[in-house]
Amino acid sequence: MNVTALFVALGAAICLWFFLVRRLRTKPWIEKGLIDLEDGAVGLPAERVGLWVFLAVVTSLFSLFTIMYAERSTFPDWRPLPDPQVLWINTIFLVLGSVTFQRARSAANHDNLAGVKTNLTAGGVFTIVFLVGQVLAWRQMSASGYFLATNPANTFFYLITGLHGLHLLGGLWVWAKTTTRVWRGLDSFNVNQIASVRLSVQLCSVYWHFLLLIWLGLFYLLSST
């Protein structure tokens, strides 16, 4: 576990290095006068930068859970779970969700508001189906006697899937706000509003792809033991 954590830290250090090394070489005590800001982040929308920072936090969170899972699973009392088949179906729905969000994004880039409307709605619905499927998986597990506290493998299963679901729910809240806006004012949008909807759809799609990746990682993790 220490080694894994070390690699994570090392990776972070290297990224930081590349990000900063160029800028930190300047000599601010010599340069006078206005300098236009060169750093890439300044041109981006704040929401986008904020989202990526948040994704870094989420990555940290799930990596730590993964490390804990891997470590705890080496203990002798670990009783692996059978993988509920419904998880495969759920995964398909989450993939569909991600695909439709991507389609909504490209529709938004082409100012195709009808396309945004359809795909955005479908993406959310697929995600809701995924979440319902996850709850079904929980029910199947507990119906066959794998209760939360019986074994750490079970606890991890409920905990990790629950946490992932919680993150999706947060995404759905933003999705609901965006979708409502799209449905309400589809015909009367001015240029700024279209730009703002486009940004929301973009960020939603990034978040969904990210949570899909996390889910695939977790699914692999859960079925690997």
Add this chain to the structure above:
Amino acid sequence: MAYVAIADRDHEQHQHDPQTFITKYIWSQDHKVIAIQYGLTAIAVGILGMVLSSLFRLQIGFPDTFSFITPEQYYQYVTLHGMIMVIYLLTALFLGGFGNYLIPLMCGSRDMVFPFMNMLSYWAFLLSVLILISSFFVPGGPTGAGWTLYPPQAIADGTPGSGGGIALMLLSLVVFIVAFTMGGLNYVTTVLQARCRGMTLMRMPLSIWGIFVATILGLLAFPALLVAGVMLLLDRVLGTSFFMPEMLTMGEESEHSGGSPILFQHLFWFFGHPEVYIVALPAFGMVSDVLATHARKNIFGYRMMVWAIVAIGALSFIVWAHHMYVSGMNPYFGFFFATTTLIIAVPTALKVYNWVLTLWRGDLRLTVPMMFAIGFIFTFTHGGLTGLFLGNVTVDLPLSDTYFVIGHFHMVMGVSPILVLFACIYHWYPKMTGRMFNNTLGKWHFWLTLLGTYAVYLPMHYLGFLGVPRRYYAYGTTDFIPESAQSLNAGITVAAIIVAASQIIFVFNMVWSLFRGEKASGNPWGATTLEWQTPDTPAKHGNWGDKLPEVHRWAYDYSVPGEARDFTPQTEPPHQGVVVGRDHGVHH
């Protein structure tokens, strides 16, 4: 160009000034009001932490005297004191308080980029504090597990507060982490995103660098505490076995089996060590600005200082197991962590040299903030040097469970950051309130605090060498602890209570000056950074009036030869006839 777009958008926001008392001061989205809300809440809960420490010091100094302090209460006070000071006072005041106040003002923006989330952050923080306080009122009282909350004893029956107390503690931490994440996203994004024109990264004052890197550390490290907290909460509430091994408690077999307490320790310290720097880095940054301003000299080695902050931040993630030498580990791990611990001393020592060199041949103004800042250099050096001892496995093992460790970490991450906080509160008080504080009271506060804390913590190192163990409620008759150690303990307690009482001077000064203090000018210290150049003091909503500032120079143009004044604000354009260029520097 990008910054124009941002400025425009900020201007739009600026039009919606809050009107009513409630939107202005209660449900405020203004970073300055949120900063003060954060600050006052943190100070209030910090006073509680200080009172708790006085109470348990009474027990240690004068055992068998105060019957109202039972062993259970003693442990509860110790635990809550630690947790409150580290998380709810230091983290919240540095990042939630000063981070909120300084980032937009020093970077030249109108507000944080996500003001609504910023407001939520404060209210979630307040909620976490209320949950923490509520644990005093549940049956069994608050947790007495020690601030590290190590399982199994943290949740085993028999530990004070192992029922509702520990559950509320963990819940409060989870809420705090959510609050911190919302705030932290704001701080990082605002620094990356909303700096005014001309404010390049390398023109930012070191305060912002410290707060920025510390926030990144917090965002990446707090999830570890969240994971640990959630898993421990499940172990407690639902009877799972993440961390809980098979064991007998109170003569009965527990419901847990197979868990690993060491896992918790790794998680906890993977958060816990960066946490030291989450507190220290903002302190490093802000003390640099206070020193440069009151020494009328540019900070020595600015670029080195930035590098050091970044390097310390990166290294702080690979030293955590030095808190766990006594838990036992593979000797190679011990070797590794001892090495990284000593390596992190290099950038840290470099910063200390640079502070001292900043003072060297400066035009020192011994104002109250300056005195606190210089005091910090002393306490931090002392605390840092004992850290070098404890970083070595063989030295740590005999000293780890003694008062030496208490002396070390209180010096390095208790007293030192607190001195910086005082320096900063005095330094920015005129800008926050528009009034000057009382100088005489400030100096009394400084000397009582500095000498008092030395009287408290220096003897503890000696107690540690004697082998006096920490955490004990009372020592009884123990052969290896001489009678004199007990007298020393009594002396420490007296000093601690004097220090605690002298904080009344500080609180009185702050409150009294708010109404009766001399009116402050916009830039009473003659400082260069942007927050002193606002059109109004205290700065109004939107900070800059109609026009955002533009930055023409770095933050440390003090006593520049040939200038009329001994400071040149960052907003001042270069003189006529100076050729401006990034590659060629300045040519006359």
